[in-house]
Amino acid sequence: MIGQAVNRVDGPLKATGRAAYAYEHWEAGQPLYGFIVGATIGKGRITGIDTEDAEGAPGVHLVMTHRNAPAQGPRDESISFEYWRAQPMLTGPDIHFYGEPVALVVAETFEQARDAADLVEVEYRVGRGRFDFGEFEDDTYIPKTVNAGLPTDTAVGDFDAGFAGAEVKVDQRYTTPYEFSMPIEPNASMVAPRGEDLVVYVSCQITDAARDSVAGTLMMDPERVHIVTPFVGGGFGSKLGIHSETILAALAARTLDRPVKVTLTRQQVFQLVGMRPTSDQRVRLGAGRDGRLAAIAHDVTMHTNPDVEYAEQTAATVRSLYAAPHRLTSHRLTALDLPRGTDVRAPGEAPGMLSVESAMDELADALGMDPVELRIRNEPTVDPERNVPYSDRHLVECLREGARRFGWENRPATPASVREGRWLIGYGMSAAIRGHFQGPTTVRVRLEPDGTAVIQTDMTDIGTGTYTILTQVGAEGLGLPLERVRVDLGRSDHPSSWGSGGSWGATNSSTAVHRACAALRTRLLDAACGDTRSPLHGQDPAEAVFSEGDVTIGGASEALREIVARHHPDGVEAEGQTRFMGDDPNYSNYSINTYGAHFAEVGVDADTAEIRLRRMLSVFSVGRVFNPKTARSQLIGGMIWGVGAALEEEAVVDPRSGAFVNRDFAGYLVPVHGDIPADIDAVVLEGYDDKANVLGAKGIGEVGICGSGAAVANAVFNATGVRVRDFPITLEKLLPGLPAMAA
Numbered sequence: 085m086i087g088q089a090v091n092r093v094d095g096p097l098k099a100t101g102r103a104a105y106a107y108e109h110w111e112a113g114q115p116l117y118g119f120i121v122g123a124t125i126g127k128g129r130i131t132g133i134d135t136e137d138a139e140g141a142p143g144v145h146l147v148m149t150h151r152n153a154p155a156q157g158p159r160d161e162s163i164s165f166e167y168w169r170a171q172p173m174l175t176g177p178d179i180h181f182y183g184e185p186v187a188l189v190v191a192e193t194f195e196q197a198r199d200a201a202d203l204v205e206v207e208y209r210v211g212r213g214r215f216d217f218g219e220f221e222d223d224t225y226i227p228k229t230v231n232a233g234l235p236t237d238t239a240v241g242d243f244d245a246g247f248a249g250a251e252v253k254v255d256q257r258y259t260t261p262y263e264f265s266m267p268i269e270p271n272a273s274m275v276a277p278r279g280e281d282l283v284v285y286v287s288c289q290i291t292d293a294a295r296d297s298v299a300g301t302l303m304m305d306p307e308r309v310h311i312v313t314p315f316v317g318g319g320f321g322s323k324l325g326i327h328s329e330t331i332l333a334a335l336a337a338r339t340l341d342r343p344v345k346v347t348l349t350r351q352q353v354f355q356l357v358g359m360r361p362t363s364d365q366r367v368r369l370g371a372g373r374d375g376r377l378a379a380i381a382h383d384v385t386m387h388t389n390p391d392v393e394y395a396e397q398t399a400a401t402v403r404s405l406y407a408a409p410h411r412l413t414s415h416r417l418t419a420l421d422l423p424r425g426t427d428v429r430a431p432g433e434a435p436g437m438l439s440v441e442s443a444m445d446e447l448a449d450a451l452g453m454d455p456v457e458l459r460i461r462n463e464p465t466v467d468p469e470r471n472v473p474y475s476d477r478h479l480v481e482c483l484r485e486g487a488r489r490f491g492w493e494n495r496p497a498t499p500a501s502v503r504e505g506r507w508l509i510g511y512g513m514s515a516a517i518r519g520h521f522q523g524p525t526t527v528r529v530r531l532e533p534d535g536t537a538v539i540q541t542d543m544t545d546i547g548t549g550t551y552t553i554l555t556q557v558g559a560e561g562l563g564l565p566l567e568r569v570r571v572d573l574g575r576s577d578h579p580s581s582w583g584s585g586g587s588w589g590a591t592n593s594s595t596a597v598h599r600a601c602a603a604l605r606t607r608l609l610d611a612a613c614g615d616t617r618s619p620l621h622g623q624d625p626a627e628a629v630f631s632e633g634d635v636t637i638g639g640a641s642e643a644l645r646e647i648v649a650r651h652h653p654d655g656v657e658a659e660g661q662t663r664f665m666g667d668d669p670n671y672s673n674y675s676i677n678t679y680g681a682h683f684a685e686v687g688v689d690a691d692t693a694e695i696r697l698r699r700m701l702s703v704f705s706v707g708r709v710f711n712p713k714t715a716r717s718q719l720i721g722g723m724i725w726g727v728g729a730a731l732e733e734e735a736v737v738d739p740r741s742g743a744f745v746n747r748d749f750a751g752y753l754v755p756v757h758g759d760i761p762a763d764i765d766a767v768v769l770e771g772y773d774d775k776a777n778v779l780g781a782k783g784i785g786e787v788g789i790c791g792s793g794a795a796v797a798n799a800v801f802n803a804t805g806v807r808v809r810d811f812p813i814t815l816e817k818l819l820p821g822l823p824a825m826a827a
């Protein structure tokens with residue numbers, strides 16, 4: 085079953101509208117609707133708030149502001165991960181960023197709540213905020229660590245000497261904008277009181293974190309908070325933690341003793357869930373004429389919110405990518421009065437690879453060397469900074485296979501040399517690498533006396549295919565047909581997991597399912613082989629085969645259902661676990677990553693600089709694949725994110741107010757079908773990483789975006805001879821450099 089292109093088991097539920105999302109759990113009872121009022125200044129203090137008209141408006145039950153909000157627990161920095169910490173709201177009159185919640189209006193209907201929200205009158209004393217990254221970019225500090233607990237700076241060898249002595253050098257700055265996760269389903273929550281308990285229906289990625297965060301904020305016993313999140317319409321980092329939509333709904337629900345639901349509007353999603361920091365990255369590469377790198381440096385400056393530090397690990401990826409004796413990486417932060425930075429779609433790797441892989445293309449150009457060959461020449465034998473072997477590195481195979489399939493030999497050797505009508509044609513490529521993570525996860529597998537299996541964990545399916553692959557792993561583990569395995573996810577009352585994020589969800593939960601099934605098999609075999617009533621009596625359990633609902637040893641066979649019914653008339657269950665990578669020696673003894681190579685062809689309109697992606701092919705090595713269909717969908721989705729990063733995505737701050745000005749999908753552009761050609765594909769090499777886990781699989785959710793934007797940017801350079809280093813590459817940046825139209 086593992087490795088088959090099984091259709092999504094939850095597909096029919098979603099296609100027929102029967103999959104209930106956070107805002108749609110009607111079983112919670114008739115809810116009230118909350119609407120968040122946001123600050124209309126970016127920094128300062130509330131000096132007066134008049135809620136009288138709002139309170140008197142039709143249908144209104146409550147207007148909550150900092151003056152009447154219940155006491156809440158503090159953010160506790162001794163808790164290791166931000167997403168598990170309390171998120172107190174409406175705690176005082178100070179405004180920290182534009183759009184920060186200043187009130188919640190709760191009414192009978194959404195429309196009444198929204199109308200009354202307009203009647204809340206807030207007076208402010210406007211303070212002087214720091215909003216403009218460019219203005220404060222030199223006023224930096226050094227964070228203690230960067231995201232995922234990685235070191236802030238690293239140094240190997242003597243970079244300055246190595247770079248100074250290099251025959252060919254690249255020394256360039258690349259800038260990347262604020263980006264938002266932007267799943268289709270906005271962040272939303274419905275909270276229903278049940279006596280002393282709270283049932284929290286919420287769109288989130290990590291159930292365990294949501295429970296602790298709600299409990300910590302409302303100062304409740306976590307056992308009394310029940311998170312329910314069976315379906316999630318995308319997360320991409322914005323739902324790793326919960327936000328005002330959940331905390332304010334919970335506070336109001338407790339105050340009113342009624343179910344209350346709160347969704348963010350699309351515009352509020354651009355204010356209230358955090359975003360990828362903007363970055364200024366300096367990349368220095370020094371190489372010999374043979375293309376071998378002597379020195380690599382990646383120095384990154386980013387914004388952070390002053391109260392909730394977030395340092396994206398943008399320079400961390402290059403630490404494992406290429407060989408070079410002299411190396412340097414650094415991260416610096418400048419505090420701005422903007423929403424907090426947060427994990428967005430391959431945090432660190434995505435913006436970091438965009439720059440580093442553009443710089444590698446610049447180096448290939450300076451050397452007059454094929455960019456694929458340049459990367460192959462710098463293939464390391466061990467992880468060059470950690471000095472440990474790679475577990476399963478197949479970057480060179482990805483590069484060679486991708487080049488062959490794409491027809492890379494047809495790449496225009498000289499930039500701006502190929503033209504079809506009004507289109508300048510160019511090819512570009514890049515490498516991809518992403519670390520693989522493992523976290524503590526427990527799964528319960530239960531066999532019912534009728535021979536069906538139920539798999540339970542608080543793991544979420546954020547649209548990635550968790551229901552489907554866990555069904556496959558369970559079916560294989562117990563030798564059952566797929567339709568006799570049911571997967572039950574997204575409830576904090578189930579055994580806890582690390583959730584969906586960081587591309588770790590599939591392997592964490594699958595490995596745990598595999599182990600739970602193994603424990604059940606052992607228990608049932610021991611019972612059957614030792615039981616004179618079983619046809620398997622006296623057989624060697626080690627020879628057993630579980631298939632099609634039967635257990636077979638040699639010539640003897642018995643239905644699994646019979647064994648369960650005889651020995652466990654009430655059913656039988658076992659738990660399986662995956663441990664934290666820090667406690668697994670493989671993760672300290674090996675550098676465990678996924679790899680890829682991206683190839684893109686673009687056309688650039690010689691008159692208007694309009695850029696069209698014409699085709700794209702990426703080849704990946706990700707260990708074993710659970711389901712080629714869901715895997716391809718994940719990988720292509722990631723590649724398309726990269727296209728967006730290269731050409732479209734950019735949130736723009738008004739430096740006067742600290743507001744993001746393009747707060748909707750009309751102004752914040754992401755690739756749509758019209759932007760992406762039909763000729764796009766992801767190919768995965770056969771693989772099995774025996775160091776990653778017992779199933780040989782690694783995460784695939786984010787490796788697709790790593791480097792894919794650089795392949796597009798490099799194709800734009802190959803088409804035009806113009807290098808734009810300020811992402812995204814929009815027309816006005818490209819147009820002035822375009823070659824003059826031939827007569």
Ligand code: MOS
Nearest residue numbers: 320321429585586
């Ligand atoms: Mo991901 S940015 O860890 O959801």
